[in-house]
Amino acid sequence: xxxxxxxxxxxxxxxxxxxxxxxxxxxxxxxxxVGWEIDHLTGSIADPNRLYASQYNSWxxxxxxRSNDGGETxxxxxxxxxxxxxxxxxxxxxxxxxxxxxxxxWHLEPSLTDPxxxxxxxxxxxxxxxxxxxxxxxxxxxxRAHHSARRWQPGRTAMCLHTILLDPTNARRFFIxxxxxxxxxxxxxxxxxxxxxxxxxxxxxxxxNAEVGHCVHSIKMHRTRxxxxxxxxxxxxxxxxxxxxxxxEVSGNLPSDFGFAIDVHAHEPExxxxxxxKSESExxxxxxxxxxxxSRTGGYEWEPLTKGLPxxxxxxxxxxxxMGVDSLDPCGIYFGTTGGEVYASADGGDTWMLIxxxxxxxxxxxxxxxx
Amino acid sequence: xxxxxxxxxxxxxxxxxxxxxxxxxxxATQRSVLDALEAQHPALRGLLRDHVSQRRxxxxxxxxxxxxxxxxxxxxxxxxxxxxxxxxxxxxxxxAGG
Numbered sequence: 001x002x003x004x005x006x007x008x009x010x011x012x013x014x015x016x017x018x019x020x021x022x023x024x025x026x027x028x029x030x031x032x033x034v035g036w037e038i039d040h041l042t043g044s045i046a047d048p049n050r051l052y053a054s055q056y057n058s059w060x061x062x063x064x065x066r067s068n069d070g071g072e073t074x075x076x077x078x079x080x081x082x083x084x085x086x087x088x089x090x091x092x093x094x095x096x097x098x099x100x101x102x103x104x105x106w107h108l109e110p111s112l113t114d115p116x117x118x119x120x121x122x123x124x125x126x127x128x129x130x131x132x133x134x135x136x137x138x139x140x141x142x143x144r145a146h147h148s149a150r151r152w153q154p155g156r157t158a159m160c161l162h163t164i165l166l167d168p169t170n171a172r173r174f175f176i177x178x179x180x181x182x183x184x185x186x187x188x189x190x191x192x193x194x195x196x197x198x199x200x201x202x203x204x205x206x207x208x209n210a211e212v213g214h215c216v217h218s219i220k221m222h223r224t225r226x227x228x229x230x231x232x233x234x235x236x237x238x239x240x241x242x243x244x245x246x247x248x249e250v251s252g253n254l255p256s257d258f259g260f261a262i263d264v265h266a267h268e269p270e271x272x273x274x275x276x277x278k279s280e281s282e283x284x285x286x287x288x289x290x291x292x293x294x295s296r297t298g299g300y301e302w303e304p305l306t307k308g309l310p311x312x313x314x315x316x317x318x319x320x321x322x323m324g325v326d327s328l329d330p331c332g333i334y335f336g337t338t339g340g341e342v343y344a345s346a347d348g349g350d351t352w353m354l355i356x357x358x359x360x361x362x363x364x365x366x367x368x369x370x371x
Numbered sequence: 372x373x374x375x376x377x378x379x380x381x382x383x384x385x386x387x388x389x390x391x392x393x394x395x396x397x398x399a400t401q402r403s404v405l406d407a408l409e410a411q412h413p414a415l416r417g418l419l420r421d422h423v424s425q426r427r428x429x430x431x432x433x434x435x436x437x438x439x440x441x442x443x444x445x446x447x448x449x450x451x452x453x454x455x456x457x458x459x460x461x462x463x464x465x466x467a468g469g
Contacts, residue, residue, distance in 0.1 A: 035380050059430045059464045060380065060418040076384065076414040080422045 002370055004326050005070065006334055007051065008342060008356070009038035009364035014053060016071040017356055023332055023346040026355040032074065033065065040108050040321060042366045047115035052134060054105040054120070062104050064134045077134035081105070081122060085141055090124065090152045090159055100124045100144060107321065109164035123160035125152060125178040127190065140190035148181070148195060148212045155180035155215050162320060163219055167226040175229065175244060180215040185244050196244030200233060217260045218320040222269035230272050232262040237274055239299050250299020255286045261323035265348060266331040270298040273333055273349060275318040284315040292333070294349050308352030309343065316341070324367035336362030373404055374459040385412040390459060399454045401433060402445040419462065430465040
């Protein structure tokens with residue numbers, strides 16, 4: 001029988017949750033990397049036993065860990081992330097130029113075909129790649145060299161590259177998102193990049209329709225339709241039907257269109273999920289009710305999913321990397337909260353169960369469907 | 372033989388006990404000790420000092436013989452008590468309350 005592995009990165013360590021294909025009984029691993037922030041823990045599609053973790057703390061900096069046995073054992077690999085060439089500046093909080101500096105890795109994205117190839121998104125915003133299982137890393141300098149880069153600004157948290165999407169039908173096309181600059185696309189395997197933010201409107205910046213400056217929280221795609229992108233922006237849920245050339249708002253009847261996480265059903269490319277959050281200053285669900293909203297129409301029309309989720313006194317958030325789906329049928333949906341709870345639905349979101357609780361603040365949730 | 376005491380998290384990462392013993396060729400300095408440590412335990416590369424600038428990570432400090440050596444030049448000789456192995460060189464991670 002197939003199974004599911006849920007990879008959970010937290011502020012203090014990482015966990016692996018496992019279940020068989022029924023997804024009713026879950027086993028929680030012992031904590032990995034105790035005392036370290038695990039910004040992202042993810043697995044290779046090409047080899048499900050190959051996992052990677054981004055491990056950081058403010059004393060010792062960045063580590064990358066690799067597992068070849070599905071998370072049973074780990075080994076540190078390379079952590080030399082060096083910005084080469086002209087370092088350049090971005091616009092700091094006080095408006096002064098700030099030199100780019102490597103700080104940490106927010107996101108790891110394994111190649112769709114090669115378990116030894118992996119991409120890493122950094123703070124300050126930069127994109128790296130390793131082709132030897134994480135031992136050595138090389139920057140895509142073309143991104144930081146983009147003419148708009150000097151106008152990129154940090155959001156409240158950091159000026160970081162937090163999302164990487166690889167086009168399954170075109171190995172030369174990737175999408176990345178930078179906080180708070182927006183979305184960028186390459187069509188030449190990372191040599192050159194173009195901002196793809198037309199249609200985004202952000203009232204909190206001087207020019208709401210600017211080419212860059214938008215606080216994009218997450219983007220996702222369905223693997224069969226890589227030209228269709230879904231976005232949870234700071235405010236607004238958006239979609240693009242032309243690989244980011246233009247965007248339209250699909251927030252529809254959501255109780256709040258602020259949020260962080262978004263994901264797409266594994267078998268229904270127009271079924272998407274978000275977790276509305278009240279506002280930028282109140283990072284908890286509206287009315288303190290934890291509700292996942294599902295749209296079966298690619299946006300516009302949304303329905304609340306509440307069965308099994310707390311409907312009172314919930315003041316937790318769901319961060320941008322903390323939602324994932326499996327590819328079983330029916331599709332499983334998973335998310336983790338800043339309150340340390342992991343919820344799972346084995347029926348596309350109709351009902352939910354708590355599969356882990358009292359964990360540290362959850363930073364990322366990735367889901368592997370095992371053969 | 373230099374005796375080096377590392378913070379617990381680095382000991383776990385390098386899979387070493389309470390002290391690491393390092394053989395240094397030539398003058399024993401902070402730089403040569405860290406060079407030897409990283410050669411012996413590659414998992415620690417980049418964690419005590421920046422890969423490129425070689426600067427000590429700001430939340431780490433180096434102590435020996437009840438002295439704070441953190442601001443000493445990287446190539447300054449370590450105290451004789453450290454080079455003789457009588458006293459350890461201690462790496463301390465900043466501690467905060469809360």
